[in-house]
Amino acid sequence: MRPNKRDExxxxxxxxxxxxxxxxxxxxxxxxxxxxxxxxxYKHFRTKEELILAALRLRDENFRNWFIRRIEDLSETPAxxxxxxxxxxxxxxxxxxxRGCMFIKAGAEYQEKDHPIHVxxxxxxxxxxxxxxxxxxxAGVRDPESLGCQLLLLQEGAxxxxxxxxxxxxxxxxKEAAQVLLNHALT
Amino acid sequence: MRPNKRDExxxxxxxxxxxxxxxxxxxxxxxxxxxxxxxxxYKHFRTKEELILAALRLRDENFRNWFIRRIEDLSETPAxxxxxxxxxxxxxxxxxxxRGCMFIKAGAEYQEKDHPIHVxxxxxxxxxxxxxxxxxxxAGVRDPESLGCQLLLLQEGAxxxxxxxxxxxxxxxxKEAAQVLLNHALT
DNA sequence: GATAAGATGTACAGATCGGTACATGTTTTC
DNA sequence: GAAAACATGTACCGATCTGTACATCTTATC
Numbered sequence: 001m002r003p004n005k006r007d008e009x010x011x012x013x014x015x016x017x018x019x020x021x022x023x024x025x026x027x028x029x030x031x032x033x034x035x036x037x038x039x040x041x042y043k044h045f046r047t048k049e050e051l052i053l054a055a056l057r058l059r060d061e062n063f064r065n066w067f068i069r070r071i072e073d074l075s076e077t078p079a080x081x082x083x084x085x086x087x088x089x090x091x092x093x094x095x096x097x098x099r100g101c102m103f104i105k106a107g108a109e110y111q112e113k114d115h116p117i118h119v120x121x122x123x124x125x126x127x128x129x130x131x132x133x134x135x136x137x138x139a140g141v142r143d144p145e146s147l148g149c150q151l152l153l154l155q156e157g158a159x160x161x162x163x164x165x166x167x168x169x170x171x172x173x174x175k176e177a178a179q180v181l182l183n184h185a186l187t
Numbered sequence: 188m189r190p191n192k193r194d195e196x197x198x199x200x201x202x203x204x205x206x207x208x209x210x211x212x213x214x215x216x217x218x219x220x221x222x223x224x225x226x227x228x229y230k231h232f233r234t235k236e237e238l239i240l241a242a243l244r245l246r247d248e249n250f251r252n253w254f255i256r257r258i259e260d261l262s263e264t265p266a267x268x269x270x271x272x273x274x275x276x277x278x279x280x281x282x283x284x285x286r287g288c289m290f291i292k293a294g295a296e297y298q299e300k301d302h303p304i305h306v307x308x309x310x311x312x313x314x315x316x317x318x319x320x321x322x323x324x325x326a327g328v329r330d331p332e333s334l335g336c337q338l339l340l341l342q343e344g345a346x347x348x349x350x351x352x353x354x355x356x357x358x359x360x361x362k363e364a365a366q367v368l369l370n371h372a373l374t
Numbered sequence: 375g376a377t378a379a380g381a382t383g384t385a386c387a388g389a390t391c392g393g394t395a396c397a398t399g400t401t402t403t404c
Numbered sequence: 405g406a407a408a409a410c411a412t413g414t415a416c417c418g419a420t421c422t423g424t425a426c427a428t429c430t431t432a433t434c
Contacts, residue, residue: 021296023210026391037413038393048392105295107351109208111286122351129352149355150364153344160343161336164294164309165316168336177337177368184367213421224383225423235422 006044009034014055018102022052022109022117052106052117059102060124068131078138079182082151085132086178089155090171093162100163104156128152141185151178193231196221201242205289209239209296209304239293239304246289247311255318265325266369269338272319273365276342277358280349287350291343315339328372338365 012034016025027048031038045051067088074084092098103121110117132155133148141147154177158170199221203212214235218225232238254275261271279285290308297304319342320335328334341364345357 019298021210021298023208024296027393028390037411039395039412039414042393043411046393099298100295103351104291104347107347108287108292108295109211111206111208111350118351125348125351129355146360146363149348149357149360150341153348153357153361153364154337154340155344156347157340157342157344160291160294160347161312161340163298164290164305164312168316170336170340173333173336174340176333177340177364180368180371181364184371214423215420224381226382226384229423230381233423 005036009036009041009044010051010054010058013051014058014102017052017055018059018099019097022106027051049116053120056102056106056117056120056124060120060127063102064124064127064131078135078140079186082132082135082139082182083175083178085151085155086158086171086175089158089162089174093158093171098162101156101159104160125152125156128155136185139182139186141182143185147181147185150181154178154181192223196223196228196231197238197241197245200238201245204239204242205246205286206284209293214238236304240307243289243293243304243307243311247307247314250289251311251314251318265322265327266373269319269322269326269369270362270366272338272342273345273358273362276345276349276361280345280358285349288343288346291347312339312343315342323372326369326373328369330372334368334372337368341365341368 009030013030016030016033020029027038027041030051031041034041041051045054067085070088070091071081071084074087075081103124107118107121110121112118129148129152132151133144136144136148136151154174158174161168161170196217200217203217203220207216214225214228217238218228221228228238232241254272257275257278258268258271261274262268290311293304294308297308299305316335316339319338320331323331323335323338341361345361348355348357
């Protein structure tokens with residue numbers, strides 16, 4: 001039961017869950033795709049739910065690391081980073097493997113508010129909200145909590161709209177809206 | 188095979204699909220909940236997919252009718268209606284049966300872009316976008332297409348955030364952001 | 375009231391679901 | 405090299421999945 005083997009299983013499961021969905025992905029499919037036996041799979045993860053939670057943890061870590069790093073690559077000032085976040089979203093949307101936000105989908109497939117998967121999805125969004133609010137505070141805007149939430153709404157809206165309506169360039173529209181909101185909160 | 192019987196089945200299926208999700212809802216459960224026999228169910232709908240599509244059609248009709256009617260109840264001017272739309276969203280979010288947007292969830296569970304269910308979910312969003320854009324045009328804003336899309340992004344963002352982050356009152360934040368964007372597009 | 379036509383219920387097929395029992399193979403320790 | 409500890413593969417469990425075959429029941433028509 002090497003620990004890196006487990007990580008490899010989580011990485012592959014994450015890929016398949018993201019691509020095909022949670023209910024639509026059976027453990028048998030994961031066993032085939034990872035090449036491991038079913039017994040080994042259930043040695044590492046006692047239930048499918050435990051595997052999903054591990055995949056979500058990895059996704060949260062990967063995504064937020066990438067998201068924040070790319071934002072800081074593009075701008076050095078808090079105000080600039082608030083705007084740059086929408087350019088980073090655009091990069092994400094243009095990946096051909098883009099399938100929307102895994103946490104929105106997790107929260108949608110496991111809707112009970114106290115379900116562990118739902119709770120973990122909510123936690124991811126709360127961390128993103130905290131990040132945006134923090135940037136707003138550093139940028140010295142009037143009401144950081146409000147603007148942080150408003151910019152998060154634009155991001156979330158762009159994420160789901162990028163799945164369903166390719167034609168309307170949601171990242172660009174969201175960026176322009178964010179700029180207007182930011183200017184309004186700075187003056 | 189009375190036609191109103193079919194409508195009744197669609198209505199009940201809509202309720203269960205919205206509550207529990209698509210993959211998580213089996214035909215057996217629907218047969219039990221509707222009281223009809225399995226044979227009759229498959230006489231009305233040849234496949235589960237056909238039933239889902241019928242439920243989505245009904246949902247689209249019900250939702251857009253309700254949404255637009257409530258907006259027109261709250262305001263008579265196009266500019267006022269653009270803002271009022273967020274008050275209507277707030278009413279929706281406060282229903283205890285609120286479980287997010289059925290079309291976002293449908294698009295998430297059936298991700299292939301040419302899948303009939305995905306296509307129908309996208310069509311719903313396109314109709315909402317057209318509605319918002321049309322109101323923008325009537326309100327005489329500078330760039331109706333852009334503002335329409337931006338306000339849609341705020342709505343979509345509020346819808347998904349209302350599922351995952353109850354505490355941050357997304358409808359209110361979205362409404363304030365919409366007001367700023369509208370003022371900016373009018374002057 | 376006999377007969378045809380359509381609606382319904384039961385029972386099941388074949389596949390897949392999450393999960394496990396158990397036998398075999400591999401490594402470690404003495 | 406024997407024995408204990410661990411990892412793995414096969415084969416299966418009962419439940420549930422979508423969908424169907426077929427017998428029964430109701431209703432309309434003559």
